[in-house]
Amino acid sequence: MALGYKARRRWSLVILLIGLPLYVVAAVTIVGRFDRPSMIVELAIHVGLGILWALPFRFIFRGVGQADPEEQADRDQR
Numbered sequence: 789m790a791l792g793y794k795a796r797r798r799w800s801l802v803i804l805l806i807g808l809p810l811y812v813v814a815a816v817t818i819v820g821r822f823d824r825p826s827m828i829v830e831l832a833i834h835v836g837l838g839i840l841w842a843l844p845f846r847f848i849f850r851g852v853g854q855a856d857p858e859e860q861a862d863r864d865q866r
Contacts, residue, residue: 791847791848792858793851793852793857793858796848796851800849803848815837819833
């Protein structure tokens with residue numbers, strides 16, 4: 789079942805406020821366990837991990853910044 793607009797909006801807040809900080813801590817901890825690579829390699833790792841976390845949640849974040857489509861449909865019917 790597809791998530792509605794309000795559910796996607798709530799889940800996006802949960803992901804951004806709880807999941808993202810946990811992911812950042814985990815990524816820094818994992819990278820810190822190895823010998824520190826050069827600055828360019830470390831930057832590439834963090835940029836790659838920064839993009840990688842959002843890929844599974846693309847469907848949740850898509851369209852959340854726009855107006856509620858159900859509310860807009862109600863306005864159009866009036």
